Structure formats: C-alpha cells, structure tokens
Amino acid sequence: MFGFNKQKNEETEIPEWNAELHESKERWFTFLEKLEAKMEELATAAIPELKQLLQEDEDLYKRTFHRVLAGINGQLNNIREKARDTYEQKIDSLYYDLNAQVSVLSPHHDLLSDFRTACSDRYHKDFEGKFDYWSSQIEKTQERDLEIEYQKILNEFENIKDKFSCKQCGGNITIDKIFLIETYIPCPYCKSQNTFAPSTQARMLQNIARGLAEQRTVHLYEAFETENNKERELYHQRHELSLSKIHEKDSKVLNDIKTKMDQLETDRQNAIENAPKLYQAYLRAMYDEWNKITPDLKEHNEKMYQNQLQYK
Amino acid sequence: MEEKKVTSFLDKLKEKAQKQTNYGGETEITDAQMNLRDCPNCGAGRAKQDGVTHCAYCGFEFIQVKLTDGFYIKKEDNSI
Amino acid sequence: MFKKLFGSLTGNDTQENQIEAQAQASNDHYENDYVNEYQETEYDPETLHGTHYDVEDFDNEVETRAEAWIQDERDSGQNLQDSDIKSIYTNYRRQVYQEWNNCDSDQMIRFENANSLKYSGVQTSGFVKVDDNNPFLEPVHGISLRDYTAMCLKISAGVDYNEVCRAMGIESVIWEELNTIWPQRMGEDTSFTVTTLFGQYYAENVTLPQLENVKAEISEDGQANLEKIRTDRYFYEELAGARQAAYEYGIDGAQWILDNYGINLADFQSVAMQWMTEQNQNWNSEEIMEFSNYQQEKQKEYAAKFAAEQGGNVADDVEF
Secondary structure, three states: OOOHHHHHHHHHOOOOHHHHHHHHHHHHHHHHHHHHHHHHHHHHHHHHHHHHHHHHOOOOOOHHHHHHHHHHHHHHHHHHHHHHHHHHHHHHHHHHHHHHHOOOOOOOHHHHHHHHHHHHHHHHHHHHHHHHHHHHHHHHHHOOOHHHHHHHHHHHHHHHOOOEEOOOOOOEEOOOOOOOOOEEEEOOOOOEEEEEEOOHHHHHHHHHHHHHHHHHOHHHHHHHHHHHHHHHHHHHHHHHHHHHHOOOOOHHHHHHHHHHHHHHHHHHHHHHHHHHHHHHHHHHHHHHHHHHHOHHHHHHHHHHHHHHHHHO | OHHHHHHHHHHHHHHHHHHOOOOOOOOOOOOOEEEEOOOOOOOOOOEHHHOOOEOOOOOOEOOOOOOOOOOOOOHHHOOO | OOHHHHHHHHOHHHHHHHHHHHHHHHHHHHHHOOOOOOOOOOEOOOOOOEOOOOHHHHHHHHHHHHHHHHHHHHHOOOOOOHHHHHHHHHHHHHHHHHHHHOOOHHHHHHHHHHOHHHHHOOOOOOOOOOOOOOHHHOOEOOEOHHHHHHHHHHHHOOOOHHHHHHHHOOOHHHHHHHHHHHHHHHHHOOOOHHHHHHHHHHHHOOOOHHHOOOOOOOOHHHHHHHHHHHHOHHHHHHHHHHHHHHHHOOOOHHHHHHHHHOOOHHHHHHHHHHHHHHHHHOOOHHHHHHHHHHHHHHHHHHHHHHHHHOOOOOOOOOOO
C-alpha cells in the first residue's frame, strides 16, 4: 500500500516464486509428454488388435469387439482424467495461490499469466488435440466396408429365392424381394399362407442400410463439410488482413488490402449461403440411396427425412 | 518395461472380453425358413383369401388380435 | 432389435447431460432467488401454474415481453434465428413465472417439466398424458404401446419372445411387425411422446393379465436386491456407478449386474426410469447434485477395483 520502496524492489528483482513457476511448468510439460507417449503406445498397440478382433468376432453384434473397444476407451479416458486432475491440483492451484498474493498491477504479474497461458495451451491445445486424434483413430476401427456385407446379403438372396416350396402342396414359391422381417407368403398354387422367416444375415440389412447409404454418399457430405468450414477460415483470413492494416500507411497498399478483404467477405457470405444447400443435397442423396437399399422402409424414412430437414 | 505394461494390459483385456458371456446369450444364426401352421383343431391349412386370424373351417383362433395395416401385414389379412 | 431402444432408456448420456445442464442452470439462478419464507402460492396440480392468475394472462405477459425484446433486437439490425426466438420466450417465461409465483428455481424447473410439451413441443418423462386422438398412439395390430412395453419388459428380462407371443395369442410374425412399427413411430414423433410414454410404462413395470404367468427367472437374492434398488436410491446409484465403471474396463455392465446382483437388464432399466421420472416430478437440484456426486464417487471406487483386477491402469506409473 504505502510501500514505495517495496515496489521499487519488485520492479528490479525477479521474485522468488518465479523459480517455482518455472519448475512446475517444466514438470507439467514433461508429465504431459509422458502421458501422450502412453496414449500413443496404447493406441498403436490396440488399433491392429481391434481390427483383427472385429474380423474374428463371430457374434452378430460384435460384442467381444465392443467390450475391448470400451476397455481401450476407458484407459484413454483414464489418462485424460489424470491430466485434468493434475492440472487442477498442480497448475491451477499454484496459479490461484500466487494470484491472490501478486497484484495485477505488479510488473511481475505477467510472469504469472504467462505461466498459466503456457501451461494451459500445452494442455488444452496440444494434449487435448492428441487425445482427440487418438480417440478418433480408435473409433475408426469400427468402420467396416458395408458393401462387402451388402453383397453377401444379395448373394444369399439370389441363392435362396427359388429354393422354397409350399409346405402344403409342394408348389414352388418364389421369394420376390429381401424381406426385412417375418411375413406370410401365400402359395401361388394352393393359396396356403406360409410363414417366411428371413435368415439372420438378411435381417441385418435393416441395420446396415443407413451406414451403407452414408458410405455411398460420403463425398457429398465431405463437400458440405468443406463448405461449412470455409466460413471460419475466410473469417480468420480477413481478420489477419485487418490486423496488417493497423501499421500500414501507404494508401495503395491499404486499398489493396481492402479489396482483398471485401472479396473474402463476399466469399464468406457465399459459403454461409451454400453450406445448407450442400447439406440438403447430401441428405436427399443419402435418403435416396437408403431407399434403394431398403425400399420397404421408404415410407418411414421419408418421414424421418422431413423431420430432419425441419429440425436441422 | 513400459511397453510390457501396455501389452499385458491388452492381453488381459482381450482375454477377459472373450471369456465373458454375452447378455441374453449367444445370438443364434439361422438360415431363411418357410413354415406352415395348420389348424391344431381340424388340421386345415390357412388359405390367403380366408385371412390368417381364424380357421376358415372350424373357426379356431390362430391370432387373438385384430390386424391393422402394418409393415407387411394388411387389415385384409383378418379372417371374416 | 428392440435393443436400439435402450439407448434412450438408459438415458445415460443424454438424460444425465440434460439433468446436469439443468442443475447447472438452476444453480446459476440461485443468486436471483427470492426470499420464499412466507410464500404460500397454491399451484394447479397439472399445470403447476399459480392458481391466483389465469394461464392465458401468463402466456400473454410472456408474449408481450418477448415480442418487445425481439422487436428491439430486430430494430438494432440483429438477424434472429428460430432458436433465438425460442430461447427469448423461455427466458421470459422463467422470469414471469418466478415473479408471479415468487418461487425458487426448483419450482420453476418443475413447472417447465410439467409444461414442456406445451411450450417446447417435447415431452418430459413423468408428465405425459395419453391423448386418444394421437395417431402415433394408435394400437398396432390391436397392441397398444402399453401392451408392447409389457412385452418388451418380459423379453428384456430374458423370457423367450416365442413364449411371450403364445401368452399374448399372437404369432411371431406379428411380434416382428410390432417391434418394427413401434420403434419407427418413436423415431417419427418429434414430440417424443411415444418414446417418453414407453419409458414411463417401463418405469411403472407395466404388465398384462395374459403375461402374469410368464416370468423371467430371478433368484431370491436378485429379488431382494431389486427391491433394494427400487427403494434405496443410494444403492441404485451405487450399482449405476459400478455398471458404468464396468463398461470402462471392458466388462459388459448388464451382465455384471446380473452375475453379481441377480438383477436383469429390464428390471434395472425400469428402476432407472422410475428414479428419473420421480426426479422430474419432484425437481430438487440439491438432491440431484447429491445423487450425481454419490454415483460418481461410487463409479471411482469400482473403477479402482476393476483396475486392480487387471493389474492397474496403463498410465499409473506416470507421475507429475
């Protein structure tokens, strides 16, 4: 308060707590590095194993695979929690402790905020970025080429469609489409109602149809995503340009910048307008594809499509 | 040393996952099938035009509900 | 196939997040709480509106305030989306409700739950009224949503579906139609009436006379544990936490609960829905936080146990 002398000291000398900050930062960086190494080690070991398990899992719902996948994700989350808890206990608490002691007006307060920014960026940007990366790599092991499974279903159908006969009169019954669930099929000769139960494999068609349709229209989805991301990119580019203007005096250069900025803004507005159109194009194409795969679900799917358009 | 920890963890996890029973038991994999249900009362079959809910001959009730327009089934499948 | 329904039933992610968000929102409101000691507001048991005013007046007041704000925003060149307008209305509705009833934020959330269909077009478990004219609730092949739920309960408890079909006097062809059409309707109904009502029936553990004698096997211990999770919320939260921890260690939580406590998935989910419904009806943010913290604590305890069984977590040796 009245310590003018003290303030003078503060200005010249590096405060002793700086050493503690420095050490904590070093430790924090090393700690995260080790955790990142663990994540990478775990993921790189697990990914090929998961892919193999998916291949080998005989269960219809691939439940063994999913249990292992959940276990791997559990460990990944465990690593993430460890980082979060440690950040709170070692970094945040140190910052708050010192922040309560060091005035914001102190010339050394920057040391403190720099410490926090550095630790936070290392954590929230780098570490979390790596976590997201490995999580998505692990998620991807679930992806299967659904064309292969679809082809198997089609082949099976070709094989069985003429093989059935009426249980009453023995007349041939042709199965005229892939039924998704059990149904009554009358014998064309004696009209007896037979009950047809599709194979386990054929029943899976309902489960893979949407995924397959998405797989087939992924290029349209990506086109939408690219357009959708443009808005932010263009915004940032424009922002950078606007910063470059600040120290510029030359009016010709300033004019050039302005022209470029205007162009970027026009592009940005176009992107804002285009993205929803591309999304709709994707959605329509995806549902069309889905309807082709399972025409019996068309009525229901069209209602879902309308809802999705409305609530997007 | 560290490498070993991850590998042994993975091995244990896999072993444990494979050993577990699936909730609800194993899913049975079946082929497509065609079946026919005769009237348990008089032995008659069910013909398309007679509907599926009752036996056209003795009136035996195959199905105790009234059918509506469903996924494949239509209300015309009710016996009169 | 009705497996796909469980996502919405367990409500694990969505419901809990929703609850957390709401609990959070209600905490934010604490500062604005009015002193409530001498407050004797009488509430309509259905709408939870105070009985000292007309609902129409209330709605008009909200509209007047919201529209004025919207006009202001537009005048200042703001481009308002539908969602912005919705949240402006929500905020004024909360404001007017708290002002007119002089109540705390928990009462306000109870009011919002009771009126979610009217004001936001979405149902809340515990408040669904059955409307006979709702086409989504038309019986399918004579089987109502309630009947269908009763059948699902038996099947997820482990009874063979053929046995359930026999008891109901239907053929499996019909069950498969039911099990296709009801989930389809749940998907199509944007008010979530079908899904929420299914959950409500599930919570009530509904049954039918025809199904009285169709029973899943349950051990004596299982029966006792089931009774306990129904009546002892802490025990329920403990098992819910344990189940969650199990999944994270590569163990099928549903099977783990069955193996260790003799409770099948249907019964467990039913009790989960029962607690959730009760929570919606008697909204109390302090209590919600308490149970949520308790579950997390238990989840950690069980996680430590499962970790020990597999020789620790992979990053245990990393120290700060």
